[in-house]
Amino acid sequence: MSSVSISDAPVTLKDGRGVRLATYRDEDKEGLVSMYASMSPEAIKWGLPPYDRARIERWTSDLTNRIILIARLEERIVGHLQIFRIPDERRKGVTELFIYIHQDVQNLGLGTMMMKKAIELAKERGFHRIGLSVVADNHRAINVYQKVGFKKEGIARETFFGEDNRYHDEVEMGLLLR
Numbered sequence: 001m002s003s004v005s006i007s008d009a010p011v012t013l014k015d016g017r018g019v020r021l022a023t024y025r026d027e028d029k030e031g032l033v034s035m036y037a038s039m040s041p042e043a044i045k046w047g048l049p050p051y052d053r054a055r056i057e058r059w060t061s062d063l064t065n066r067i068i069l070i071a072r073l074e075e076r077i078v079g080h081l082q083i084f085r086i087p088d089e090r091r092k093g094v095t096e097l098f099i100y101i102h103q104d105v106q107n108l109g110l111g112t113m114m115m116k117k118a119i120e121l122a123k124e125r126g127f128h129r130i131g132l133s134v135v136a137d138n139h140r141a142i143n144v145y146q147k148v149g150f151k152k153e154g155i156a157r158e159t160f161f162g163e164d165n166r167y168h169d170e171v172e173m174g175l176l177l178r
């Protein structure tokens with residue numbers, strides 16, 4: 001887990017509300033469980049549910065190989081981004097990322113800000129690359145990833161079975177950090 005500290009100053013959403021970014025600590029676990037428990041079906045439409053306590057326990061184990069960034073609106077966790085470093089010598093510095101923003105604060109600039117901060121932290125940790133995959137129809141997410149420098153690298157055909165009972169393609173994206 002990153003020991004890098006980040007500024008305590010709030011960042012301002014497009015609607016004027018202030019949100020604080022921080023790296024994850026053990027006492028944040030319940031807040032994270034609550035955030036995912038209150039995500040709307042629409043917000044996780046392109047995700048891989050269930051986002052239950054067991055999943056969050058897995059995400060918050062093996063902290064040495066992760067950067068976990070959270071965003072707080074007052075006391076409530078409303079954003080979660082995670083980078084996982086693949087612990088294999090032949091994947092040195094190669095990482096994978098995902099991000100979830102609660103529906104109450106989506107489309108207000110928070111995802112973009114968290115991505116930028118995560119890239120800074122990944123560079124400070126000396127990571128080489130961040131990769132991710134995203135459902136091709138998740139246009140907002142792809143927009144954000146491209147805005148912060150990720151490139152489309154390929155298409156995995158029909159790997160995601162949606163709530164519409166159809167298969168969707170996923171876009172593989174990556175950012176080289178050095």
Ligand SMILES: CC(C)(COP(=O)(O)OP(=O)(O)OC[C@H]1O[C@@H](n2cnc3c(N)ncnc32)[C@H](O)[C@@H]1OP(=O)(O)O)[C@@H](O)C(=O)NCCC(=O)NCCS
Pocket residue numbers: 043044046047098099100101102105106107108109110111112113133134135138139140141143144
């Ligand atoms: C995708 C997600 C991380 C983006 O974070 P966010 O805080 O909502 O996004 P931001 O407000 O920072 O930026 C959204 C950008 O996309 C644009 N956008 C919004 N809807 C869009 C759409 N349907 N198509 C294309 N662009 C869109 C916005 O205009 C904005 O761009 P701008 O800042 O240049 O105006 C967030 O919405 C989320 O968590 N969604 C649900 C979970 C998810 O899909 N996670 C990703 C799984 S890979």
